[in-house]
Amino acid sequence: MNSQQIILASRPNGMPDASTFRLEDKQRPELKAGEVVVKPTHFSVDPYMRGRMNDAKSYIPPFQVGEPLSGGAVAEVTDSKADGFAPRDVVTGNLPWATEAVVPANGLKKIDTKLAPASYYLGILGMPGLTAYFGLLDIGKPQPGETVVVSGAAGAVGIVVGQIAKIQGCRVVGIAGSDDKVAMLTEQFGFDAVVNYKTAPDLTKAIADACPDGVDIYFDNVGGEVSDAVIANINFHARIPLCGQIAFYNTTDVPVGPRIQPMLLTRSVLMKGFIVGDYKERFSEGVRQLAAWVSEGKLRYTETTVKGFDKLPEALLGLFSGQNTGKMIVEV
Template sequence: MAETRQWQLASRPVGEPTYDDFELVAVDRPEPGPNEVLVKTLYQSVDPYMRGRMRDAESYAEPWDVGDPMQASVVGEVLESNSAEYQEGDVVTGDLLWAEHAVADAGDLQEVNPDHGPISTALGVLGMPGVTAYWGLNDVCEPKPGDTVVVSAAAGAVGSVVGQLANLSGARVVGTAGSEAKVDWLTDDLGFDAAINYKETDDLSAAIDEACPDGVDCYFDNVGGPITDAVWPRLNVDARVAVCGQIALYNATDVPTGPRKLAKLIESRATVEGFLVSDYQQRWGQALERLSTFVRNGDVQYRENVVEGFENAPDAFLGLFEGENIGKQLVNVAERGE
């Protein structure tokens, strides 16, 4: 019987995850049942939200069980199909597993048209991160021309799209990122008005002040922690904060106190709103249509940081917390048609 490999959760990390929390296991390759499809993974996504699913805590997503394969969005190739919807060789995307092969119900997959661009974009700018950026910015932040929009983790898969969309909205766009290469990409290529390398900045507050002389109208927060602390006092009247991620705090073992600067919200009458892209299922297509137009005509650019080889998937994931990726972090698991 054919085998496949999958990454299983070996243990629940305390603090920063390590390689020991992952175990690469060979298992029998699953066979598709009625209306199911066997998918060979070509690209696997790793995303910051996965850290939450390694935790044994009730949240918006079920925690992963120790000893089970972990879940991931993948782009893959159909090897066998028991569904009229798909045939061998089709490229599909869906929420599958950290695995070289997986079966899925045909209804849980979407087709990826290779003629529309690199298939990997279905996991990035034309996938969940892009849609997150689109609705988080347009539905929660609602930038208007002349607004100052700050986005943290601006060189990431979500942040880079947020900044470019905000730019298209006529806003002044300021990003924070963790390397000179990232900062250069933001200002030289993506049209950001200013970008701050927080790792090389002694006084983050002064840097935000300088980059945002008219204060901050929208803050798209991917990171939390000290960067958010620095942005907070500069929120303008009626500012909107979209809380998308808090990657700076995901590995924290102790978050003893809660919000200690809410008084600023009174003064500014600001709104802070958390959101989940899964609440935008009904408007997913609308975002994708816009994004693919923007990508085609060059208004939205993207980068991918591709780690080669399925055995290196944990590296790709752990790299997210080190800020190693410019743009979307992916694992290239296999080639098409091989």
């Protein structure tokens, strides 16, 4: 049986475009012992995928030219030669961008779609939710009354970070790129204030006005000039979980900005980069707590859903122009 796949056609220089990807038909291989056939229903697109398009050493191997891209997905098992998996099981895992695939069962996890919608296992109960949970609580260590600033606040991770910070008793200030996102974060997700970085005439002052007591924790999803402005307002003994640097993912030169080390040094600030995989042994803890907060109504979530397998490249590129609110999901 043939399957459609989305292939990395070439490595981009700067911002990818439609020519970076190619849609191909491919014969599905024969099912072997320990494998299952899966038919994806939902794909996650995430900023880290841009880094995997470069032929560079990182925490995860690069995509290969001529091979399908891959990422988090929810799928239905349609055939199985693996113990513990049967047709109609719903699973999640890292899957190729294909309409159907044969994959090892040991990389899959069964999920219960009666507890939460399938797409939630790619968002608030998946990698973005766990990233927010461990980054904020383990590195940020929020205390009641502290001020937490979140860049990329309307994204899949940022929305969860802000709400967990509120649960911990903090004042939460978001940074986002449109007035609609500002309104959503304050009216629907409980942020105390949100700064529109695209319209603020002086971003450093706008953050200072929103954080009259300074910044105790900065959850950095963005980098660049936004982070420069936040760090200018950082408090003594502040903590900075370094989660993402989307401002640089498509740059073709090395940006030059303020040297932040003197600020970090003289104010005894901790900045720590992390990858959610650092906490894989504690994932079950994080999912349990996130699910409890969702069921208690303490955590809310939103998604941007694009329909159609062939829309995967378009949805991925949309992340870099802020087209998503919350998690960007492609529904097949």
